[in-house]
Amino acid sequence: MMIFLLLLQAMSSPVFSAEWDAQVVMDLEALVTSCVVIPCTFTYPGGKIASSKLRGIWFLRNERNDTVFHEDKSEIAPNFRDRTKLMGRLGEGNCTLEMIEVKDHDRGPLCFQADIPGTGQFTFLKNCALLKMLYDPPKPTLAHQDTASQGEPYTITCSITHTCPSNMPTLTWSRSTGRIIEDHKNNGYGRWEMQSILTFIPEETDDHSKITCTAKFNGGGSSSADHTLLVQRKKNHRHIIVPTLVGIVIAVVFGAACILMMKKYKKRIAELQSSGRGSVWSRLSRMSRRIRSGGAGRGHVEQRSKMDMMDFGAVHMPNNVSSATSVNQKINKPRFPSPKCQPRSNHHIEDYDDDDDEADYTNTAELNIYGNL
Incomplete structure (x- = not known):
């Protein structure tokens, strides 16, 4: 036991x-x-x-x-x-x-x-x-937002991993203003991480500026990483008022130009109408009268030609012509122009005397025949 x-x-x-x-x-x-x-x-x-x-x-x-x-x-x-x-x-x-x-x-x-x-x-x-x-020092890693807002706090973090916690590397920033917080933590398995957190308030002048984080290691080695800062400008009423005013001014200027052009065009038309001779409306009126009188003239010319042929037949007809023919000769009466046509023909002659290209115009109204059969 x-x-x-x-x-x-x-x-x-x-x-x-x-x-x-x-x-x-x-x-x-x-x-x-x-x-x-x-x-x-x-x-x-x-x-x-x-x-x-x-x-x-x-x-x-x-x-x-x-x-x-x-x-x-x-x-x-x-x-x-x-x-x-x-x-x-x-x-x-x-x-x-x-x-x-x-x-x-x-x-x-x-x-x-x-x-x-x-x-x-x-x-x-x-x-x-x-x-x-x-053989070459590792580069630090930067963590940040894509854009910064003007007047609002902006934070950027610089990190570096290493295997020497007894003589850890140092991190420095190229920017002198702002608040910096440092942190050192053990990631396990002999690997450590050094962090430097920079917080500042960006201004409009900081847009597209470069921020650099530099890591210096024990023994003299160093490395760095850069970040280009993009600052979103603070919104105000200028961004709305200025484009609106520009649009209004352009619309007023364009409208005034259109009104002036319309007044000038109307004035020119009035001048052409008041001049009478050589105006557009005068030319259009003469053209209209030419078309109407030209159609009637052709009809009267054909009628006059037929009557002349009849008269020629009456004069040269032999004695043994039938009584019907003599009857037709008696029926023919002298042709007298219409008294209404003379003033009208004079008016047309005066109108066309103004233009050289109408010098050969013939008043066909004189060919009108008025009579009773």
Whole structure:
């Protein structure tokens, strides 16, 4: 029974309940000439041990003799000396490593080893960090609205991600006015984000101006991002009144021009009508009379021709002509022009005497024959 109780107590002891284990971020980006922090945590068997009784070592997995970090600086490889240190307490299971002045051959893999005096040591070869080297600083990201309104607060945010929280980058703005708020947060897995929030009130003169956010990294590297500000002008009554007034003025000027042209046209027509001779209305009147008189004249000419032929037959007819013919000769009476036609013919002659192209006009009214059979 006593042996069973001792075994049960030993199994419930922290020495047997805990295991060697480590959690290391295996993939990280590191900016050359800057710094990088590799997050690391580990567990060990037994109870909590003071940090002074624990020893942590970082080394290159492919080259075990190249020690990256050691408590004894003489044990550190010359290439890493004075460039590495532990960021946490080993007694609390924090084995985070910081490396400054990163070089392009520091890519690793970097592995951690824990030593407990009197208990043993454990090397975590399966959990090693591999660095991806960045030769150019990453550019910051700008978050903002598409347009700003004149006289209203406008906010623009500049963000940059990095892997060195111990010497985080700084963000500066090209604009001197406004309120700036900075925030630094952990995105997890060894990646951090630095934010700078700029708030200001844009004016009309700020339209199409450029705002620049510059990030400066530890080690001297820098990058920047630009944004062209578009300011929407404040609405007022001028935007409505001015176009309306312009439209009214144009309409008044156009209407006045039309009225003047109409008056001038009517005046010209009146002058032409009052002149009589050579006017449009006079020409139209003469043309109308010419058409009417021309039709009647042709009829009278045909009638006169027929009568002349009859007279010619009466004069030259022989004696043996029938009595019917003599009767017809007696029926013919002298032709007298109508007294009503003489004034009318004179009127027509006067009208057409004015025009040279009507000089050959013949008054056919004189050919009208009035008589009783």
